[in-house]
Amino acid sequence: MVEEWPVAAPAxxxxxxxxxxxxxGGRLRTAMLDFFLDPAERLxxxxxxxxxxxxxxxxxxxxxxxRIRVPDHLARASxxxxxxxxxxLSGASLLARDGLVEVLLMRADAARVAQSADxxxxxxxxxxxxxxxxxxxxxxxxxxxxxxxxxxxxVRTSVELNDLDWAxxxxxxxxxAAELARRCLEADADFAAAAAEMLRRHDPEQGxxxxxxxxxxxxxxxxxxxxxxxxxxAARGEASLLAHALARLxxxxxxxxxxxxxxxxxxxxxxxxxxxxxxxxxxxxxxxxMGPAVGLHDAAGEIDQFDALSDEEVGxxxxxxxxxxxYRRVAEALGSRG
Numbered sequence: 362m363v364e365e366w367p368v369a370a371p372a373x374x375x376x377x378x379x380x381x382x383x384x385x386g387g388r389l390r391t392a393m394l395d396f397f398l399d400p401a402e403r404l405x406x407x408x409x410x411x412x413x414x415x416x417x418x419x420x421x422x423x424x425x426x427x428r429i430r431v432p433d434h435l436a437r438a439s440x441x442x443x444x445x446x447x448x449x450l451s452g453a454s455l456l457a458r459d460g461l462v463e464v465l466l467m468r469a470d471a472a473r474v475a476q477s478a479d480x481x482x483x484x485x486x487x488x489x490x491x492x493x494x495x496x497x498x499x500x501x502x503x504x505x506x507x508x509x510x511x512x513x514x515x516v517r518t519s520v521e522l523n524d525l526d527w528a529x530x531x532x533x534x535x536x537x538a539a540e541l542a543r544r545c546l547e548a549d550a551d552f553a554a555a556a557a558e559m560l561r562r563h564d565p566e567q568g569x570x571x572x573x574x575x576x577x578x579x580x581x582x583x584x585x586x587x588x589x590x591x592x593x594x595a596a597r598g599e600a601s602l603l604a605h606a607l608a609r610l611x612x613x614x615x616x617x618x619x620x621x622x623x624x625x626x627x628x629x630x631x632x633x634x635x636x637x638x639x640x641x642x643x644x645x646x647x648x649x650x651m652g653p654a655v656g657l658h659d660a661a662g663e664i665d666q667f668d669a670l671s672d673e674e675v676g677x678x679x680x681x682x683x684x685x686x687x688y689r690r691v692a693e694a695l696g697s698r699g
C-alpha cells in the first residue's frame with residue numbers, strides 16, 4: 362500500500378488539535394463513542410482524509426451552483442469556504458445521512474482497492490471497451506470513462522451530486538441553500554428557488570453507480586461476463602465493476618454484492634462466489650487476487666467455506682437476498698425480538 366494513499370485535497374488534512382479544547386458533557390459523549398468503537402470498523406486516516414476531501418468538494422460545488430442562480434449581491438454575501446459550510450451543517454447534524462456517508466465510503470473503498478492493484482488498470486480497461494465492436498458496450502464504457510474522468514479533476518476520487526439518491530440530494534441541496542441564506546438578509550425565497558431549480562436537474566441515472574451497472578449490463582447482454590473477464594477485473598482492482606458483475610450473475614442486488622465483496626466476513630465472499638456459480642478454480646483465483654485488498658488474508662480458509670456450502674444453503678440465501686432490502690430489515694428487527 363502506497364503511504365499517503367490516495368492524494369487528497371489540503372482541506373482534508375486533520376486539523377491540529379488545540380491545546381485547550383472544550384470539556385464537559387458534549388466532548389465526553391464523543392470521546393465515549395470514539396473510544397469504544399470496534400477497531401476493525403474504524404476509518405483509517407487515509408479513508409477519513411479522502412472522504413473529507415470528497416465531502417468538501419461536493420458541498421463546495423453545490424454551493425457554487427446555488428450562488429450562480431441567485432442575485433449577485435446575495436452570491437457575494439453568502440460566499441464562504443466549503444470548510445465553513447461543512448462545519449455549520451455538521452454542527453446542526455445535517456450531514457449524518459446514511460445515503461451520503463455510504464457513497465463517500467464506497468468511493469473511498471473503491472479507490473483503496475484500485476490503489477492496491479494497478480491504479481491505471483481500470484482506465485486501460487475502459488479505454489479498450491470504448492472501442493468495442495458492440496455499440497452498447499462502447500457507449501456505456503464511454504459514459505463511465507467520462508464520468509470517472511470528471512470525478513478526478515480536483516482530487517484522486519470525488520463525488521458528484523448525481524451519485525446521490527434523490528432523497529439524499531434533496532436534503533443536501535436544501536441544507537446548503539438554507540445555510541447560505543442564513544448568511545444573508547431575507548434571502549430564503551431566492552435560495553429556496555435556486556435549490557428547487559437545481560434539484561429538478563438531478564439525475565441519479567448519470568451517477569457512477571448507475572453507469573457502472575449499465576456497462577456491466579451491456580457486457581452481460583453480449584455474453585461477456587465470463588471467468589476471464591472477472592479475473593481481469595480483480596487483477597486491475599476494479600472492485601465496483603466486479604461487484605456489479607457478480608451481482609448480475611448471482612441475481613442479487615448490487616449493494617449486497619458490494620458489501621459481501623468489500624468487507625468479507627464469516628464466509629460472505631465465498632458465499633458470493635457460490636451465488637455467482639463460479640467454478641472452484643476461478644473462485645480461488647478471485648480470492649487470491651482480491652483478498653489482501655479487502656482485508657481477507659486467509660484465502661485457503663475462505664475456499665474451504667466455499668466447498669462447505671451446500672446447494673440448499675446457497676439457494677436459501679439467494680432467495681433471502683432477493684427480497685426487498687426494507688423488508689429484510691423489518692423482518693430482522695421482528696426476528697430479533699423473538
